[in-house]
Amino acid sequence: MNVLDVDYMVGLVPVLIRYLPLTLAMAVAGMALALVLACGLAVIRVLRIPGLNGATLLFISFFRGTPLLVQLFLFYYGLPQVLAFLTQINGVTATIMGLTLHFSAYMAESIRAAIVGVDRSQTEAALSIGMTNGQLMRRIVLPQATRVAVPTLMNYFIDMIKATSLAFTLGVTELMGATQKEAAGSFLYFEAFITVAIIYWLIVEGLAWFQRRLETRLNEAYRR
Amino acid sequence: MNEQATTAANADDALMVEMRGLNKWFGDFHVLREIYLEVERGERIVICGPSGSGKSTLIRCINHLEEFQKGDLSVGGLPMTQDVKRIEQIRRRVGMVFQHFNLFPHLTVLENCCLSPIWVQKKPRKEAEAQAMNYLERVQIAEQALKYPGQLSGGQQQRVAIARSLCMHPEVMLFDEPTSALDPEMIKEVLDVMVELAHEGMTMLCVTHEMGFAKTVADRVIFMDQGQIIEENAPEAFFNDPQSERTQLFLSQILGH
Ligand SMILES: Nc1ncnc2c1ncn2[C@@H]1O[C@H](COP(=O)(O)OP(=O)(O)OP(=O)(O)O)[C@@H](O)[C@H]1O
Ligand SMILES: [Mg+2]
Numbered sequence: 001m002n003v004l005d006v007d008y009m010v011g012l013v014p015v016l017i018r019y020l021p022l023t024l025a026m027a028v029a030g031m032a033l034a035l036v037l038a039c040g041l042a043v044i045r046v047l048r049i050p051g052l053n054g055a056t057l058l059f060i061s062f063f064r065g066t067p068l069l070v071q072l073f074l075f076y077y078g079l080p081q082v083l084a085f086l087t088q089i090n091g092v093t094a095t096i097m098g099l100t101l102h103f104s105a106y107m108a109e110s111i112r113a114a115i116v117g118v119d120r121s122q123t124e125a126a127l128s129i130g131m132t133n134g135q136l137m138r139r140i141v142l143p144q145a146t147r148v149a150v151p152t153l154m155n156y157f158i159d160m161i162k163a164t165s166l167a168f169t170l171g172v173t174e175l176m177g178a179t180q181k182e183a184a185g186s187f188l189y190f191e192a193f194i195t196v197a198i199i200y201w202l203i204v205e206g207l208a209w210f211q212r213r214l215e216t217r218l219n220e221a222y223r224r
Numbered sequence: 225m226n227e228q229a230t231t232a233a234n235a236d237d238a239l240m241v242e243m244r245g246l247n248k249w250f251g252d253f254h255v256l257r258e259i260y261l262e263v264e265r266g267e268r269i270v271i272c273g274p275s276g277s278g279k280s281t282l283i284r285c286i287n288h289l290e291e292f293q294k295g296d297l298s299v300g301g302l303p304m305t306q307d308v309k310r311i312e313q314i315r316r317r318v319g320m321v322f323q324h325f326n327l328f329p330h331l332t333v334l335e336n337c338c339l340s341p342i343w344v345q346k347k348p349r350k351e352a353e354a355q356a357m358n359y360l361e362r363v364q365i366a367e368q369a370l371k372y373p374g375q376l377s378g379g380q381q382q383r384v385a386i387a388r389s390l391c392m393h394p395e396v397m398l399f400d401e402p403t404s405a406l407d408p409e410m411i412k413e414v415l416d417v418m419v420e421l422a423h424e425g426m427t428m429l430c431v432t433h434e435m436g437f438a439k440t441v442a443d444r445v446i447f448m449d450q451g452q453i454i455e456e457n458a459p460e461a462f463f464n465d466p467q468s469e470r471t472q473l474f475l476s477q478i479l480g481h
Contacts, residue, residue: 121322121324121326122326122328124289124322124326125320125322125326125327125328126328126339127287127288127289127315128287128289128315128318128319128320128322128389129315129319129339129340129344129388129389129391129392130312130315130316130340130344130345130392131339131340131343131344132312135343135344139339139343140328143330144328144329144330147330220372221329221330221331221332221372221374222329222330222372222374223372223374223375224374224375
C-alpha cells in the first residue's frame with residue numbers, strides 16, 4: 001500500500017470547497033420547502049381534514065416507502081417522458097424536488113406527533129382565558145411542539161445534507177460529483193474520497209454544535 | 225324571575241350562572257342529570273361529592289370545556305349556544321383554576337398572566353404587564369414574575385394560575401379541586417388567596433373537599449352524586465344536619481379520617 005498523499009489531499013480541499021455552496025444551497029432549499037410542506041401535511045393529519053387526510057396518508061406512505069434514489073431517477077429521467085412541460089428540468093431542480101418530497105413525508109409525521117403530544121390540558125387552559133383556536137395554536141401548542149420536534153428535524157437536515165450527494169447521479173457537479181471527477185483524473189481514489197468524507201463530516205459536526213446550542217435555548221424554560 | 229333572567233338586557237340584573245334542566249351524556253353514560261342551579265352575583269358555592277359524581281363535568285360546562293346535550297345554561301344572562309363567538313364571549317367572563325394548574329411551561333410567570341390581556345383583550349403590553357404585576361402581588365408571588373412555572377413549587381404555581389385567571393377580569397371564577405394536587409404544607413397558601421378573593425366579592429364555584437374552606441366562605445354547599453344534585457344548603461345546616469343518607473355517608477367518610 002502506498003503512503004497517503006497528504007499534499008494531494010490538502011491541495012484538493014480548496015478545489016472541492018468551491019462546490020460546497022451548491023451542496024448547501026440544495027440542502028437549505030430542500031429543507032425550507034420540506035418544512036413548509038411538512039407543516040401543511042401535519043396540520044391536515046392533526047385536523048383530519050376529510051379527503052385531504054387520505055391523500056396525505058398515501059403521499060407519506062409512498063415517499064417513505066421507496067428509496068430516495070429511485071424517487072430522484074423517477075423525477076429526473078422518468079417524469080419528463082410523461083409530462084412534457086418537465087423536459088426543462090435540470091439535475092439541481094430534480095434533486096431539490098426529490099429531497100423536499102422525500103423528507104417532508106418523514107418530517108410531517110414528527111411534526112404531527114409533536115403537536116398531538118402537547119397535552120390537552122394546555123389547550124383547555126388557553127380556552128379558559130378566552131383564547132381562540134388560532135391564538136392557542138400559535139402561542140401555546142406550536143411553540144411547545146417546536147421544542148419537541150427540533151432535535152428530530154435537525155437530524156433530518158443533517159441527513160438531507162448528506163443525501164445531496166445523490167445529485168451526482170443526475171449529473172450535477174456538487175461536492176460529491178466534483179470529487180468523483182478529481183479522483184478519476186488523479187487515480188488517487190482513496191485520498192479524494194477520504195477528503196470529501198472529512199468535509200461532509202465537518203459540516204455535520206458544525207451543525208450538531210449549532211443544534212446543541214439551539215436545544216439549550218429551547219430548553220431554557222424547562223431548566224430547574 | 226327566571227324568564228326575565230335569561231333574556232335580561234341589563235346583564236347586571238341577571239343571575240351569574242343559571243342551569244335549567246341540564247343533561248349531559250358521555251356516549252351512553254348519563255353524567256349530568258336534570259341539573260338546576262342558580263348562582264347570584266357574589267355568591268360563593270362549594271361543590272362536593274364522591275369521585276366520578278360529575279362535579280368537574282358540571283363546572284366545565286359553564287365555560288364550554290364540555291358540551292351538554294339537553295337543557296339551558298346562561299352566564300350573566302348570556303345563553304350558551306353552539307356559536308363560536310358566543311362561546312368566546314362567555315369564556316371571557318369565566319375564569320378557571322385547574323387541579324394541575326395548567327400553566328404554560330414555555331412562558332414566564334409574567335407572560336402567562338399577560339397572554340389573555342394582550343391577545344384577547346388587546347391591551348398594550350406595558351399596561352398588561354403592569355396589571356399582571358398587580359395581581360401577582362396580590363397572590364404574593366410578584367418576585368417570581370420572571371421565572372418559568374417549572375421553577376416554582378406547586379403552591380406557587382397554583383397562585384400564579386389564579387392570577388392568570390384574574391388578569392382577564394372574570395365575573396365568575398371556577399375552581400376544580402385547586403388544592404388536591406398540592407403537598408399539605410402548600411394547601412393553606414392557596415386557600416388563603418381563595419378566601420381573600422371570596423371576601424372581595426368574587427362569584428365563585430369551587431369543587432373542593434376542603435370543608436374548612438366551605439365553612440369559612442361558602443354561602444351554599446352542593447352535594448352531588450351520580451350526576452345529580454342531591455342536596456344543597458348553607459354550610460352550617462349542610463354539615464350539622466345533612467338531609468339525605470348519601471350526604472351523611474359522604475360526610476362521615478371525608479370528615480371521619
Ligand atoms: N371525556 C370523558 N369521556 C367519558 N367519560 C368521562 C369523560 N370525562 C369524565 N367521564 C366520566 O364521567 C364521570 C364524571 O366525571 P367527573 O370528572 O365530572 O367526576 P368528578 O366528580 O369530577 O370526579 P373526581 O372527584 O374524581 O374529579 C366519571 O364517571 C368519569 O369517568
Ligand atoms: Mg373532578
